[in-house]
Amino acid sequence: xxxxxxxxxxxxxxxxxxxxxxxxxxxxxxxxxxxxxxxxxxxxxxxxxxxxxxxxxxxxxxxxxxxxxxxxxxxxxxxxxxxxxxxxxxxxxxxxxxxxxxxxxxxxxxxxxxxxxxxxxxxxxxxxxxxxxxxxxxxxxxxxxxxxxxx
Amino acid sequence: xxxxxxxxxxxxxxxxxxxxxxxxxxxxxxxxxxxxxxxxxxxxxxxxxxxxxxxxxxxxxxxxxxxxxxxxxxxxxxxxxxxxxxxxxxxxxxxxxxxxxxxxxxxxxxxxxxxxxxxxxxxxxxxxxxxxxxxxxxxxxxxx
Numbered sequence: 001x002x003x004x005x006x007x008x009x010x011x012x013x014x015x016x017x018x019x020x021x022x023x024x025x026x027x028x029x030x031x032x033x034x035x036x037x038x039x040x041x042x043x044x045x046x047x048x049x050x051x052x053x054x055x056x057x058x059x060x061x062x063x064x065x066x067x068x069x070x071x072x073x074x075x076x077x078x079x080x081x082x083x084x085x086x087x088x089x090x091x092x093x094x095x096x097x098x099x100x101x102x103x104x105x106x107x108x109x110x111x112x113x114x115x116x117x118x119x120x121x122x123x124x125x126x127x128x129x130x131x132x133x134x135x136x137x138x139x140x141x142x143x144x145x146x147x148x149x150x151x
Numbered sequence: 152x153x154x155x156x157x158x159x160x161x162x163x164x165x166x167x168x169x170x171x172x173x174x175x176x177x178x179x180x181x182x183x184x185x186x187x188x189x190x191x192x193x194x195x196x197x198x199x200x201x202x203x204x205x206x207x208x209x210x211x212x213x214x215x216x217x218x219x220x221x222x223x224x225x226x227x228x229x230x231x232x233x234x235x236x237x238x239x240x241x242x243x244x245x246x247x248x249x250x251x252x253x254x255x256x257x258x259x260x261x262x263x264x265x266x267x268x269x270x271x272x273x274x275x276x277x278x279x280x281x282x283x284x285x286x287x288x289x290x291x292x293x294x295x
Contacts (some may be wrong), residue, residue, distance in 0.1 A: 024188075032180070032187035033218035034173060037154070039230035051231060058221040058233040062214050065189045082192055083204035087213040091285075097230075115284030144237070150205075 002151035008142045014069035014108040055095035055097035069108045089146035122151040159266030159291040168254035174245045213240035218239035223252035228289045238285030247279040
């Protein structure tokens, strides 16, 4: 018997949250991927670069989390739990690399929910978009995540 | 050469990204990625939990494989050049899997001194099965 999810979550905007990027976190993230690019790791290389400091790898914004707006918050709203979900798709649009010491504001919103039946049974696809803006309210990056719930 | 400077004029449709081979995937890397990314879903750490969830055992974060694909792009085009990267997680990456990231240029455009290159990108395991597939847009400098 498939479970039901709360489709009323469509359109929900999560509370905005601010993140200040820590230098050590950028390096830890790059090393965890095994990406030893000096622009992520070497402060002197960063300082001498066109960006004037280290930059973060393209997928770094995935670390921007807040208890009020993370996947667990989404799952609570949907009425399901983490054992049923898979990461279906992910997209980053990057206007400017994220950098240590900068503070960004993240605004996440559920922009689509649809259901499909795959070879492993019925699934719901929940699409979240997160806009990441800087102190001047300019959009620096946008993330789009598709969470798959096995129903 | 890794981190060599690539210019828009040097790129042709059909060019292939130098393949990037990552792995074999070890549990410690998944634990490390969990700490670095903040994604502590036990499905990537706890084999019993993953089995009880019907997943047959632990598997890698999709985001780790996406990080590998991003590295393949930046090793080639330079860090900071990725304007867009979108992927679908097509199959699970398991412990001991070797992940090879690949890409191919599908189009090139220049407008107002902005030079963009679009690629199809993917990652495959040691059996040649696609685990990630998607598209990327890179901005490259011009020689001019």
